[in-house]
Amino acid sequence: MKEQIAYFFSNYYQAFGLTPNMSKYANMFTLLLIALIVTYVIDRVIRTILRAISVRVAKHTKSPFDDLLLANKVPRNVAHIIPLIIALKLLPIVFIDFSIIEIPIRKILQVLFIVLTLWIVRSILFTLEDYFKTLPRLRDKPIDSYIQVFMIFAWVAGVFAAIAVFSDVSILKFITGFGAASAIILLIFKDTILGFVASIQVSINDMVRIGDWITFEKYGADGDVVEINLATVKVQNFDNTITTIPTYAMISDSFKNWRGMTNSDGRRIKRHLMIKQDSIKFLTAKDIERLKGIEIISAYLEQMGGKIDSYNTQNSIDKTLLLNGRNLTNIGVFRKYIQTYLESHSAINKDMLLMARQLQATAEGVPLEIYAFSKDKRWENYEYVMSDLFDHFLAAVPAFDLEIFEYPSSSNFKTK
Known part of the structure; x- marks a missing residue:
């Protein structure tokens, strides 16, 4: 089928007096233009349909979750999947006479597919983060830290997959060889690992929550906690300045949390x-x-x-x-x-x-x-x-x- 489509245009150009070699190039550019137009139209149609469905569903539900999905552009990102798959399917037809060009473009599209997957995962995680912050029992928990950890793992997996695509090495073999460099990875991500462990301990032991008034003399912090993420805890002091404290310092150093006073009767x-x-x-x-x-x-x-x-x-x-x-x-x-x-x-x-x-x-x-x-x-x-x-x-x-x-x-x- 793809040969028939490709050679239809090739024979058409030869009928106008183009040499077989020139007709191949003309054929490739024509098919490439058609493929781009088809992909773009399909992308716009799917995106419009998904958004219309999502908006209608969001209006008829009480849960804020679907509204947050729209706000974080999840339907829009998901809509790009089908056009990208179609583009990969059209590659053999467009470059039927230029396989040497098809191979690198296919790899680029595969990497784009990986990036799109990461972008969808990122949108979903941000949606979950926003949704969890609307729940009273989770509003003061360090949700940012966990989202950042999942994103780090997702990006690392994405980078491995992209390198495996370009190097034509299976991901399993690549990860096995990469294990030798784990010591370097631990050194590079030392603060991230410490912050992740600290975030878990802070959350499990309920040491500090968003909105708590804390005093941390070592870092000159005296005010309300406004953000807890993987690497830092941000405190807005009473003079409206912001003090940034490493998350792992919350378990390695001593600080005063005034929550007990705030929750008491005096x-x-x-x-x-x-x-x-x-x-x-x-x-x-x-x-x-x-x-x-x-x-x-x-x-x-x-x-x-x-x-x-x-x-x-x-x-x-x-x-x-x-x-x-x-x-x-x-x-x-x-x-x-x-x-x-x-x-x-x-x-x-x-x-x-x-x-x-x-x-x-x-x-x-x-x-x-x-x-x-x-x-x-x-x-x-x-x-x-x-x-x-x-x-x-x-x-x-x-x-x-x-x-x-x-x-x-x-x-x-x-x-x-």
Whole structure:
């Protein structure tokens, strides 16, 4: 059949007076032009039909998957398969008299077929990636890493197949011989392999997800994870800069993930006031009467005053010196004031740990630490709550005859 088609045009040109040799060339160019036109028309028709069917199906389904197939041009890429197969079938007819030209063109078309296959695989993988990101349970998983790994394997297989086509060596023999160079491949793709292993471990151990707030001091990262792929983890810092961290660093180095705080019912406030030691004292009866004017601790002072007086009376304590017996101290009453103030504050979560505690004294004074949890975990609101609390506590310190420690400045030294 192909000989009849080929020689029909050859005889036609010879009838017009062309030599047999010239008619062969004219025949080849004519058949080549016809083959290109036929292939192009078939490609356009199939592409139009597939797209029309795909659009219609996408409109009548609720799943976003078919819409993503269209967005990633899967039907368009698939439509090129049949025209390419037809082009391969037409080669023997077009180059019936020029087999020396047919062989390299056939190999080029075969390589194009491999590239087209890779392109279709790539479109499908990107579609799966986009679809998985729409699923709530997979939205924060490092899907990019797995897609990239599959693409690497696909491209490696494609390169092997292309080389096998050009070298006329079977893929199996080519891969067997290529095994000797595996050490070089491991060296070249070291970061990729490490990243792949790290991505699996990060995902299995649920160490970090997209959207997590992490702090990675080694890399200067402090912000939200926006992307996890095979080689890197991208963090958008709170100053809107982007920090890129190697994926394998997530398992080889230490970093802080704030997800636990974000998922909890409050954000921790842990800060202390440094009280000067020489401002700490026992409270006299006059001091206690004055402090009873502070409403939130007046009941406490009344209750503790009665217990202390009863104890000292029953045990005949000589109160000539305040040191004798049981006594209230200004730092202890201030600590109770802080505790009571926190318990009544609307921005503090009362269901979580809440306390005001005294830490080990240092050369700079006695730390009085506030340990509580803010209901609002948003950074700006959290900072506002914490600042508001310490504004109040710092202003309240003098009311208890206490002083905040600070290093002397030049204004503390007066010269005559």
